[in-house]
Amino acid sequence: xKRQVLVFDTTLRDGEQSPGVSLTPAEKLEIARQLAxxxxxxxxxxxxxxxxxxxDAVKAIAREVTGPVICALARxxxxxxxxxxxxxSGAARARIHTFIASxxxxxxxxxxxxxxxxxxxxxxxxxxxxxxxxxxxxSAEDATRSNPEFLRRLFQAVLEAGATTINVxxxxxxxxxxxxxxxxxHLRESVPGIENAVLSVHCHDDLGLAAxxxxxxxxxxxxxxxxxxxxxxxxxxxASLEEIVMALKVRGEALGAGTNVAAxxxxxxxxxxxxxxxxxxxxxxxxxxxxxxxHESGIHQDGVLKEPTTYxxxxxxxxxxxxxxxxLGKHSGRHALRERLAALGYRLSEGxxxxxxxxxxxxxxxxxxxxxxDLEAIVGNEALKEPATWSLERFQVLTGNQALPTAAVSLSGxxxxxxxxxxxxxxxxxxxxxxxxxxxxxxxxxxxxxxAVTGGKDALGEAVVRVERDGAVYSxxxxxxxxxEASVRAYLQAVNRxxxxxxxxxxxxxxxxxxxxxxxx
Ligand code: KIV
Ligand code: ZN
Numbered sequence: 001x002k003r004q005v006l007v008f009d010t011t012l013r014d015g016e017q018s019p020g021v022s023l024t025p026a027e028k029l030e031i032a033r034q035l036a037x038x039x040x041x042x043x044x045x046x047x048x049x050x051x052x053x054x055x056d057a058v059k060a061i062a063r064e065v066t067g068p069v070i071c072a073l074a075r076x077x078x079x080x081x082x083x084x085x086x087x088x089s090g091a092a093r094a095r096i097h098t099f100i101a102s103x104x105x106x107x108x109x110x111x112x113x114x115x116x117x118x119x120x121x122x123x124x125x126x127x128x129x130x131x132x133x134x135x136x137x138x139s140a141e142d143a144t145r146s147n148p149e150f151l152r153r154l155f156q157a158v159l160e161a162g163a164t165t166i167n168v169x170x171x172x173x174x175x176x177x178x179x180x181x182x183x184x185x186h187l188r189e190s191v192p193g194i195e196n197a198v199l200s201v202h203c204h205d206d207l208g209l210a211a212x213x214x215x216x217x218x219x220x221x222x223x224x225x226x227x228x229x230x231x232x233x234x235x236x237x238x239a240s241l242e243e244i245v246m247a248l249k250v251r252g253e254a255l256g257a258g259t260n261v262a263a264x265x266x267x268x269x270x271x272x273x274x275x276x277x278x279x280x281x282x283x284x285x286x287x288x289x290x291x292x293x294x295h296e297s298g299i300h301q302d303g304v305l306k307e308p309t310t311y312x313x314x315x316x317x318x319x320x321x322x323x324x325x326x327x328l329g330k331h332s333g334r335h336a337l338r339e340r341l342a343a344l345g346y347r348l349s350e351g352x353x354x355x356x357x358x359x360x361x362x363x364x365x366x367x368x369x370x371x372x373x374d375l376e377a378i379v380g381n382e383a384l385k386e387p388a389t390w391s392l393e394r395f396q397v398l399t400g401n402q403a404l405p406t407a408a409v410s411l412s413g414x415x416x417x418x419x420x421x422x423x424x425x426x427x428x429x430x431x432x433x434x435x436x437x438x439x440x441x442x443x444x445x446x447x448x449x450x451x452a453v454t455g456g457k458d459a460l461g462e463a464v465v466r467v468e469r470d471g472a473v474y475s476x477x478x479x480x481x482x483x484x485e486a487s488v489r490a491y492l493q494a495v496n497r498x499x500x501x502x503x504x505x506x507x508x509x510x511x512x513x514x515x516x517x518x519x520x521x
Contacts, residue, residue, distance in 0.1 A: 002258040005248065006198065006224040007241065008042040009035050011273060012057070013073055014202075014238050015228035016046070020447070020466075021277045022475050025057040031229075032061040032070075033347075034272050038265040040068050040241075041224075042095060047073040048087040049080045055087050062091035069093040069135060076100035076125035085132030096129035097167075098122070099139035102146040102154055115150055119157050126161040137165035139202065144168070144175040148186060155191045165198040165224060166191075170213055173206025173236060177216035184220040200224035203239045205231060210239035215247055218257050229273040230281055230288065242266045242287040242319065250314055264320040271344055271372075275380035278464055278477060280451075287319055328375070330364035337375075344372060346379055359479075366481045367458045374460050377453040377479045388496040389413045390439060395488055399427040407431040409488065411438050431484055432465075432491050439495055443467035443474075450483055463490040467498075474498045 012028050012035075015021070023031070028046065035043050045061040046054040062070045070091040074080035076098050088094035100111070100122050107113050113121070122138060129136040138158040140151055155166050168187065170180060184201065188194060201217040201224070203210040214225050231240030245261045252258045270288040274281050283290040293316040303310035328336060334357050341348060341356070348356060359378050364370055390413040399405040407430035408421040420438025424430030428448070436442055447466035452459040463486040466475045474497045478489025 002252055003223075003256060005218055005222070005257045005259055006041040006200075007245065007259050007261050008044065008071070008200065008202075008224050008226040009038075009040040009068075009228065009241060010044040010202075010226050010238060011035070011228040011232065011241075012061075013044040013046050014226075014234060015230075015232040015273070015277070017234045018232045018237065018277065018279060019235075020464075021232065021279060022466075022473075023057075023276060025053055025060055027276045028057040029060050029064065031269075031273060031276060032065045034265070034269050035229075036065050036067040037262065038269050039260055039262045041260065042069045042071050044071045044073060044097060044226075046087075048083040049074065055083065058084075058087035059090065062088045062094065066092055069095050071095035071097050071137065074098045074125070074129070076121045078124070078128055081125055081128045081132075085129070088132065093135065094133045095135040095137055095165075096133055097137040097139065098125040098129055099141050099167075099169075100125070101142050102140035102151055103142035104147065105145065106142050119154055122154060123157050123161040126158045126163045130162040134162075134164070136163050137167055137200065138163040139167035139169055141169055142171040144170040144180065144183065145172070148183065152187065152190050155187065155194065159191065159193040159197055163197065165200050166194060167200040167202055167224075167226065168217075168222075169202040169226075170204055170210075171202075173204035173210060175203070175213050176209060177212045180213045181216040181220035184217045184222050188221050198223045200226060202226035204234060205236040205238065205240075208236070210237070211243040211247065214239045214244055215255060218248070219255055229269050230279065230285070232273065232277060232279055240286070242270060246287050246314060246319065249318070263318055266319040267316075267321045268344060271376055272346070275376040278380070278462070287314075292316075293321065328360070328364070328370045329368065330361065332360075332364070332370075340372075340375060341379065344376065348379070363460065363481060367460070373453050377460050377462050380477065380479075388492070389499045390418075390492055390496060392485075392488060392492055393417065395431060395434070395485070397427045397431055397484055399430075405430040407434040409434045409438055411435070411492070427484060428487050431488050435488060435491050435495060441469070441495065441498065443469050443494070443498075446473065448487075450486065453479070461486045463487040465490045465494050467491075467494045469498060 016023055032043055045058040048055040048058050058072045072084035072088050074084040084096045100118055107118055126136055126138055140154055199222050201214055201222045203213040225244055227239040227241040227244055229241050231237040245259050248258050249263055281288055300311045337357055337360055356379055390411040393410040393412050395409040397407045404423050405427045406423050410419050418438045420434045422430050422433035422437050424433050446468050449464045451462055453462050458481055460479055460481055461483040463478045466473055474494040476490040476493030478486040480486040
């Protein structure tokens with residue numbers, strides 16, 4: 001029997017640290033439910049000290065998602081650990097994951113701490129985490145650039161303090177497979193007590209080596225691998241869950257290990273994360289990209305038709321890629337929509353389905369065929385929408401190369417209708433200013449992006465905005481065949497989030513990140 005490696009998914013924590021990504025608590029809960037269907041062993045649900053939204057998301061996931069261990073991240077200080085413990089209080093199986101940096105460069109410049117103080121803070125954090133749960137993970141941030149002898153000493157100390165999982169992060173994606181495997185072997189041989197703990201690895205992809213490093217560490221005896229769906233995460237991202245799981249499935253004999261993951265849920269998980277984070281999966285992405293199973297060359301097509309294994313080392317159905325790409329149109333009913341959404345991995349409540357169906361019909365009136373990608377964009381934008389104060393009734397824009405762009409909007413909410421008009425540098429600028437005038441607010445536009453969801457002249461456009469007010473950031477996303485409508489919908493979602501007091505990022509971390517001895521988030 002093959003050794004089973006634990007899969008620790010950090011899509012909702014490290015993945016959410018991807019530049020430009022910010023998920024609401026409802027979106028995080030939806031992803032966590034899918035991760036449970038995927039049968040990952042551990043879900044790192046968030047970093048409770050980072051924001052009240054993160055705290056609420058961890059709390060909701062801890063209360064509502066069963067199966068995997070639910071984990072929360074905490075820096076090695078009492079405030080962080082207490083908040084993580086509180087957020088996890090409803091979980092059937094809870095883990096606190098505490099960390100502190102161990103490399104010379106981090107200790108000297110970021111933490112401004114002596115090595116002995118770092119050991120002291122780590123030990124204290126592990127001890128206080130043990131007051132909340134017997135399942136405590138400790139990470140030595142930037143482990144691969146740390147002095148191996150100091151790492152050994154630090155790990156021995158936290159194991160004695162009660163850590164049950166020891167994590168070795170390649171925080172800046174610097175290591176190489178042989179070097180990383182050597183470090184794992186060295187730790188297994190030299191840290192007293194490590195045989196009673198789970199030895200975990202956490203690799204970043206700065207040099208494109210995250211999956212290779214993780215697999216090398218597994219071959220060297222690591223018992224847990226940390227990864228994210230679609231490999232999203234800080235900078236170039238984290239090791240990608242689907243690549244590691246499928247490598248262990250397809251090449252398990254060679255690698256000497258396997259996982260408990262339900263591989264046929266991989267595609268749905270990938271689609272859901274792409275839709276909710278707004279981070280599309282590149283077509284050539286291993287395992288889940290649109291071209292991962294597409295054969296273009298005639299020689300390959302001929303081979304696959306004669307015998308699929310000539311060019312296919314795994315089948316699309318192994319990862320749950322739907323066999324049919326059935327498209328829906330304006331005559332499709334609610335039942336067909338629900339079936340298609342279920343095949344894509346979405347299970348919506350009646351209320352959510354009603355909203356999605358309404359947008360689906362509206363879009364189908366303007367666009368002949370609704371593809372999977374269109375549906376995902378609509379669901380991502382509609383299904384998990386929080387209650388909105390203002391809804392778009394209509395808008396009008398006047399623009400041209402000789403005209404001053406001018407816009408007017410009419411919004412409804414709170415039992416009344418408000419209107420606003422404005423001129424701007426361009427049609428989008430005029431439209432967003434008109435919304436501000438209607439609502440009586442003034443935002444700083446930090447980010448605006450627009451992309452086509454699918455190809456073709458009638459493609460759906462997806463607009464994403466990020467606005468700032470009083471130091472807090474509010475994001476919004478809008479989808480429509482009309483890019484101006486997509487933009488105004490996105491802006492309105494951000495306005496509604498401001499009115500509801502649910503920022504994507506608060507002005508600064510709770511618990512005082514600024515002068516915290518453990519450094520910034
Ligand atoms: O990359 C890293 O070092 C981390 C730690 C918090 C585990 O994400
Ligand atoms: Zn990381």
